[in-house]
Amino acid sequence: MTGPQQQHMATPPGRGIFDPALLDRCISCGFCLPACPTYAVSKNEASSPRGRITLMRALETGRLDEDDPRLREESSFCLGCRACEPVCPAGVQYGDLLEEWRDHQWRGRRRPPPAQALMMIAERTALLRMMGLVRRHARTAAPAQTSLMLGCFERGLFPGVSRAVRTLLPDIAVPPHQGCCGALHAHNGESEKGRELARTLGETLPGTIVTTAGGCAAHLAGVLGRDRVQELSEHLAKTGATPVGEVKIEGRRARVAIQDSCHLRNGLRVFAEPRALISAVADFVPVQGDDSCCGSAGTYSLLRPRDSKRILAPKLDAYEAAGVDYVVTVNPGCQRQLHGNLRRRGSAVHAVHLADLLAAAAGGRPLPRGRRWRVPQVRVNLRRRLRRRGASGGTAGWSA
Amino acid sequence: MTLDRKLVAELKAIVGADHVRTEAGDVEPYARDATPVFRAVPDAVVWPAETEQVAAVLRLATERRVPVVPRGAGSNLCAATVPERGGIVLVLTRMDRVLEISPGELLARVEAGVPTSVLADAAAAQGLLYAPDPGSRTVSTVGGNVATCAGGLRGLKYGVTRNYVLGTTAVLPTGEVIHTGGRLWKDVAGYDLTRLLTGSEGTLGVLTELTVALLPMPATTNTGVAYFGSLADAGRAVDAIIGDGIVPATLEFLDAKCIGAVEEYANLGLRLDAGALLLFGDDGPEDVVDRNLGRIGEQCTDSGALEVTLAENIARSEALLTARRCALPALSRLGTLTLLEDATVPRPRLAAMVDRIDEIADRHEVPMATFGHAGDGNLHPTCVVDQRDEAAIHRAHEAFGDVFAAAIEMDGTITGEHGVGAAKLPYLEARLGADQMALLRRIKAAFDPAGILNPGKLGS
Numbered sequence A: 001m002t003g004p005q006q007q008h009m010a011t012p013p014g015r016g017i018f019d020p021a022l023l024d025r026c027i028s029c030g031f032c033l034p035a036c037p038t039y040a041v042s043k044n045e046a047s048s049p050r051g052r053i054t055l056m057r058a059l060e061t062g063r064l065d066e067d068d069p070r071l072r073e074e075s076s077f078c079l080g081c082r083a084c085e086p087v088c089p090a091g092v093q094y095g096d097l098l099e100e101w102r103d104h105q106w107r108g109r110r111r112p113p114p115a116q117a118l119m120m121i122a123e124r125t126a127l128l129r130m131m132g133l134v135r136r137h138a139r140t141a142a143p144a145q146t147s148l149m150l151g152c153f154e155r156g157l158f159p160g161v162s163r164a165v166r167t168l169l170p171d172i173a174v175p176p177h178q179g180c181c182g183a184l185h186a187h188n189g190e191s192e193k194g195r196e197l198a199r200t201l202g203e204t205l206p207g208t209i210v211t212t213a214g215g216c217a218a219h220l221a222g223v224l225g226r227d228r229v230q231e232l233s234e235h236l237a238k239t240g241a242t243p244v245g246e247v248k249i250e251g252r253r254a255r256v257a258i259q260d261s262c263h264l265r266n267g268l269r270v271f272a273e274p275r276a277l278i279s280a281v282a283d284f285v286p287v288q289g290d291d292s293c294c295g296s297a298g299t300y301s302l303l304r305p306r307d308s309k310r311i312l313a314p315k316l317d318a319y320e321a322a323g324v325d326y327v328v329t330v331n332p333g334c335q336r337q338l339h340g341n342l343r344r345r346g347s348a349v350h351a352v353h354l355a356d357l358l359a360a361a362a363g364g365r366p367l368p369r370g371r372r373w374r375v376p377q378v379r380v381n382l383r384r385r386l387r388r389r390g391a392s393g394g395t396a397g398w399s400a
Numbered sequence B: 001m002t003l004d005r006k007l008v009a010e011l012k013a014i015v016g017a018d019h020v021r022t023e024a025g026d027v028e029p030y031a032r033d034a035t036p037v038f039r040a041v042p043d044a045v046v047w048p049a050e051t052e053q054v055a056a057v058l059r060l061a062t063e064r065r066v067p068v069v070p071r072g073a074g075s076n077l078c079a080a081t082v083p084e085r086g087g088i089v090l091v092l093t094r095m096d097r098v099l100e101i102s103p104g105e106l107l108a109r110v111e112a113g114v115p116t117s118v119l120a121d122a123a124a125a126q127g128l129l130y131a132p133d134p135g136s137r138t139v140s141t142v143g144g145n146v147a148t149c150a151g152g153l154r155g156l157k158y159g160v161t162r163n164y165v166l167g168t169t170a171v172l173p174t175g176e177v178i179h180t181g182g183r184l185w186k187d188v189a190g191y192d193l194t195r196l197l198t199g200s201e202g203t204l205g206v207l208t209e210l211t212v213a214l215l216p217m218p219a220t221t222n223t224g225v226a227y228f229g230s231l232a233d234a235g236r237a238v239d240a241i242i243g244d245g246i247v248p249a250t251l252e253f254l255d256a257k258c259i260g261a262v263e264e265y266a267n268l269g270l271r272l273d274a275g276a277l278l279l280f281g282d283d284g285p286e287d288v289v290d291r292n293l294g295r296i297g298e299q300c301t302d303s304g305a306l307e308v309t310l311a312e313n314i315a316r317s318e319a320l321l322t323a324r325r326c327a328l329p330a331l332s333r334l335g336t337l338t339l340l341e342d343a344t345v346p347r348p349r350l351a352a353m354v355d356r357i358d359e360i361a362d363r364h365e366v367p368m369a370t371f372g373h374a375g376d377g378n379l380h381p382t383c384v385v386d387q388r389d390e391a392a393i394h395r396a397h398e399a400f401g402d403v404f405a406a407a408i409e410m411d412g413t414i415t416g417e418h419g420v421g422a423a424k425l426p427y428l429e430a431r432l433g434a435d436q437m438a439l440l441r442r443i444k445a446a447f448d449p450a451g452i453l454n455p456g457k458l459g460s
Ligand SMILES: Cc1cc2nc3c(=O)[nH]c(=O)nc-3n(C[C@H](O)[C@H](O)[C@H](O)COP(=O)(O)OP(=O)(O)OC[C@H]3O[C@@H](n4cnc5c(N)ncnc54)[C@H](O)[C@@H]3O)c2cc1C
Pocket: A028, A029, A030, B033, B034, B069, B070, B071, B072, B073, B074, B075, B076, B077, B080, B081, B092, B112, B113, B133, B134, B135, B136, B139, B140, B141, B142, B143, B144, B145, B146, B147, B148, B149, B150, B151, B152, B153, B200, B201, B202, B203, B205, B206, B207, B208, B328, B329, B417, B418, B454
């Protein structure tokens, strides 16, 4: 059919896999194409946000069934980075659509086994605590207005991060019995379970929840409300705290780049805050692509290691070409991805979490040293490492 | 129609197995472009990497009588890339290199799949301006822009894409590679095939390489906003500005509904009680820009503007232009199906045409918002309805039919910049008449004897 006849066809009702209000929003304008990392590497529209939404629509109307190989492939090739959201002028909530898609596409035994395994671990609070016991992370039970949320895998992999936060925010409560926030589940086809875990964690953690994991922050904020949750840099910015000290290398200020956390940037629109903090203690170096996904993407680097590396490689090249000393991360997944892969390259660039950078600037634990450099010890009184901005200033520390 | 396996194997031999797809899920995303409602599934999607591959694919397609639809970014708004008769969608996005920027000659050479903004940035890096500036420039390809003769936000002073195409490398449907024009500003050897290919909507040849003219980058750019009680007042202001001898780079308008939608989306602090907004901008030496914007402001005030303000800095100026660029998607938030048209009238009749559009919308009981390029008389009446409301969709199309008729009556046209594609082909004869339609078909047949290139569109 061509021409006006065809124009009169209305859209048929769907199968109920997707919320029609979400799916109808896309006008297929294509503005999201240049933002999508998987489209950039494939140049195939099926691997673009617009193409994936077209595929979702085909699934919804029954034109394609869930066993279609392209549907299966794209549901997992998508990083879930949500870079397509801020650029979408029509306000398509792609992240929500992806959750609905994976809920259906990855239900039951269709779920990739490694994702299943990780979710099972994350659901077991006891196991997570044990991971914490083996490698000591910060712990306190003091009640407070703000609580620190420990990313489940972060506590085992990077226990130093939460300790660094404790030196920056001495008054923050760090309840030991924390479960998983459920982001992992939400992104792997179990969005209801993901919401349930978030609600439970919300009950466990009193007051404002501060987290060092951008991905967890976005998920928690989505379930518990934007005002309950603050990522670390956001919290510091909101409370008006100014970092003190400097990170120096051989007498000069360190050159520091950033790797944004996708969900922090694209979901919560927090990206100016960590940059401002870095600029306060070092020379901030903007690097082309520092705002795009590093390929860690939750379980992605486990499920699709080759694609993950393909997306990461040009970014690491860019960081090295920029000649930076450190790349700051604001999410444990990114930290793991960058840390491991930079090390494998024998790179002189080190990945450090924002909390580590700030703590080191203030005289805390020194940062790992590069091949060519010595990291000098900056001696600053830990008690007076922070200065509050504004008229009310006077008390030390970051917390409100 | 499905392609036989032998043909698929031959296509794979030409471009590589990874660059030919035929499975249902693989071709589905290429069933449509940015045009709502139109949809037709291709049999194969092919991604060539060089001119020779394009030629080999087209030779094969002509031999086997298989339709081929060239495609850039698929951002067109007239169903120009919807494969109405199936066949092959030939995607040029792998050919995305800027080949040369020549500041001495003020030109650039690019492959057809380069995004418009990549070309513009590459030129800007050398202090040069690529003037055509379609709202879709971050997405659209230069090949697609040339094939649709895209306009943009600077059309009044700088013209449209056509004014910047110096030369093309094009592959004919029968497989010959031709080079039209070149690096010359003056060249009258033969029919002007460069111009003929410009705006040919992928029906005469596949563009693989383009040589385009650049300009020195203007020293400054600034933008201002004037609010009016009604679009008719804004229309009068446009006449007064041009009557005063000023041809600003940008002269765009939004009606009240558009202002509301854009403000809702972009939070720019636009004034919501106004009936119309006129966005004006100019570029050039600082004193000239200041003087021109000052005079434009005065003309607006004299024409009854409620308020005139100039952007205080570049960021604000960019924000205002962004507001205009996002008018369409912002409107789309009001419903689930956004139908947009592109009628154009001689500039002095802009206000009269807007009145006609309002009258037509009322008569057909459809909500219609209008924005567009005031300086070019190019209107984008837009209708946002519920995509499951068959009756409303029908009424909207009836209304658009009347809008086209009204435009033609006012010495205007059915499309100013979006093109004909499959969407407007049924209205084309009303604009061109039977004799021109017949000539178009003969031209098409001369280029494409087998009728394989983008059939069901221009020239069909
Ligand atoms: C939000 C939005 C705003 C827009 N704003 C404007 C605007 O301000 N001005 C304007 O003019 N348009 C505008 N457009 C329409 C559209 O972006 C333009 O028509 C653009 O030129 C299309 O480029 P493309 O690369 O997407 O081409 P496509 O949509 O892929 O193709 C368009 C046509 O060109 C043909 N074609 C593409 N590449 C080639 C090639 N290499 N060789 C031969 N034929 C080819 C196709 O067959 C088709 O007929 C807008 C669209 C959107 C969604």
